[in-house]
Amino acid sequence: xxxxxxxxxxxxxxxxxxxxxGCGSPSQPARPSAGGDASRPVIYTVNYPLAYFAxxxxxxxxxxxxxxxxxxxxxxxRPEGEVIRDYQTADxxxxxxxxxxxxxxxxxxxxxxVVVTSRAFADQYIEIEDRVVHQxxxxxxxxxxxxxxxxxxxxxxxxxxxxxxxxxxxDRWPEHSAAFRAGWEALQDDWRELDEQLTAINAADxxxxxxxxxxxYQYLEQRGGWNLVSLHWEPDEMPEDEKWEDLRQILExxxxxxxxxxxxPLAESRQRLADKGIDSVVFDPCSNVPVSGDLLSTMQxxxxxxxxxxxxxxxxxxx
Numbered sequence: 607x608x609x610x611x612x613x614x615x616x617x618x619x620x621x622x623x624x625x626x627x628g629c630g631s632p633s634q635p636a637r638p639s640a641g642g643d644a645s646r647p648v649i650y651t652v653n654y655p656l657a658y659f660a661x662x663x664x665x666x667x668x669x670x671x672x673x674x675x676x677x678x679x680x681x682x683x684r685p686e687g688e689v690i691r692d693y694q695t696a697d698x699x700x701x702x703x704x705x706x707x708x709x710x711x712x713x714x715x716x717x718x719x720v721v722v723t724s725r726a727f728a729d730q731y732i733e734i735e736d737r738v739v740h741q742x743x744x745x746x747x748x749x750x751x752x753x754x755x756x757x758x759x760x761x762x763x764x765x766x767x768x769x770x771x772x773x774x775x776x777d778r779w780p781e782h783s784a785a786f787r788a789g790w791e792a793l794q795d796d797w798r799e800l801d802e803q804l805t806a807i808n809a810a811d812x813x814x815x816x817x818x819x820x821x822x823y824q825y826l827e828q829r830g831g832w833n834l835v836s837l838h839w840e841p842d843e844m845p846e847d848e849k850w851e852d853l854r855q856i857l858e859x860x861x862x863x864x865x866x867x868x869x870x871p872l873a874e875s876r877q878r879l880a881d882k883g884i885d886s887v888v889f890d891p892c893s894n895v896p897v898s899g900d901l902l903s904t905m906q907x908x909x910x911x912x913x914x915x916x917x918x919x920x921x922x923x924x925x
Contacts, residue, residue, distance in 0.1 A: 647697035647779060652707040653680045653893045655758040656700045656723060658901040659768040663789040664775055667782040671696070672895070680893055681755055684709045698778065700771060704731045705752030721774050723767040724757050731757075732824045754824035756891050761801035761905075763825060768793055796902055803909040804829070810916035815862040817853075817884065822868060822891050835860050841869040850878075857882070864915045885918070887911045 646669045651657040657672035664670065673689050674680040685693065690713060693699055701710055703724035710720075724731075732754040758764040772790040776783050808830035821836035835856055839845050845853075865879055866889050876886045889908045890896060896904045 648695075649698045649700060650693050650696040651700040652710060653702055654895050655764065655892065655901055656702060656767070656771070659764075659771050659793065660700060660775075662793045663768065663772050663786055664782075665785055665789050667779065667785055668775070674894060676895060678894065681706050683707075698774065702755060702757065702767075703728065704755040704757055705734075706755035708752070721770065723770045724763070726766045726770060727757075727763060730763075732828060734821070754821070756822045756893070757825055759823065759891060760825040760829050761797045761804060762829070765794065765797050765801075768797070800902075800905055800909065803906075803913075807909060807912050807916055814864075814916070815860045816915070817856075817860075817862045817865040819865060819867045819871070823866065823889070833860075834866075835862070837865075839871075839875075841867050841871040841875075844872055844874055853882075866912075866915070887915055 646667060649660050649664065649668050649670045651660060651670065651672045653674075654672055657670050660668065660670045671692070672680075673685060673692065674683050693713075694715060697719065699710075699715055699720045701707065701720060701722045703722040722728075734752060734754060758767060768790070772786060775786045779786075804826075812831045813833050816832055816834045818834055818836040819839040819841065821838070823832075823834065823836070826832065827834045837849070837853070837856075839849060863884060865884055865886050867886055868889070868891055870888055871879075871886055879886055889911055890904050892901055892904045892908075899907075
């Protein structure tokens with residue numbers, strides 16, 4: 607496993623010509639725009655959860671920018687040109703770690719302003735054993751490799767990431783310590799309630815066979831000891847016949863009655879699964895800004911849907 611120190615050195619030695627070649631409410635983190643309040647420190651993040659945490663803690667005393675376009679997966683998005691230069695000039699750059707946004711490991715970002723928010727639990731990263739390359743809609747191919755990166759889905763890990771942000775803000779701008787602490791304490795209250803929800807969910811039948819449309823729930827699986835098999839299906843694409851055959855074989859030893867999706871699947875996919883006795887439920891990882899609500903409301907709904915999975919009677923089996 608690459609340590610934070612090793613990662614930092616890698617960032618420092620990255621050549622700058624490679625780079626050059628190439629605030630809103632908590633529910634809507636700021637996108638880049640001209641002008642702005644020059645008196646507030648600017649914080650750039652690589653995903654929406656970090657932007658949400660920074661805004662909840664920093665409030666009006668910081669300007670948070672999450673520049674990834676709406677509708678793309680920021681884990682595999684690669685900024686170019688001016689956006690990279692914006693990252694380089696930010697007062698603070700928040701990275702997720704655990705292989706999220708790997709572009710940042712190869713760019714000349716200012717080491718002293720870069721913070722890996724998952725650094726406190728780097729020894730708990732889940733390694734991806736089999737590298738899988740596949741097409742994700744119109745955005746080209748990407749590979750699942752390195753470490754599972756949706757660390758924030760486990761509320762306990764998310765709180766550790768948020769705490770790192772809080773400590774960095776206090777250390778860098780101590781004149782706003784009281785406001786930062788108030789934001790941090792309110793955030794803690796919300797995420798402890800989420801953690802209680804997850805604990806209640808995990809108290810249910812952990813042996814129940816489950817399917818996931820994509821391998822993004824590893825930290826939830828680890829936390830709860832779930833009996834989960836992950837596929838590589840996209841919600842906006844009808845799976846090919848080969849994938850349906852793979853599913854048939856999986857179900858022989860793993861008779862799941864539920865599939866967890868990142869987003870609402872096609873009606874045709876949902877119906878074909880239902881014909882096999884498999885119901886569908888959406889758990890949005892929320893790595894980008896949600897269509898409605900914010901990170902907190904999305905996670906509350908996610909756990910509500912998970913409770914459905916644990917409590918509901920499965921559909922009747924189909925041949």
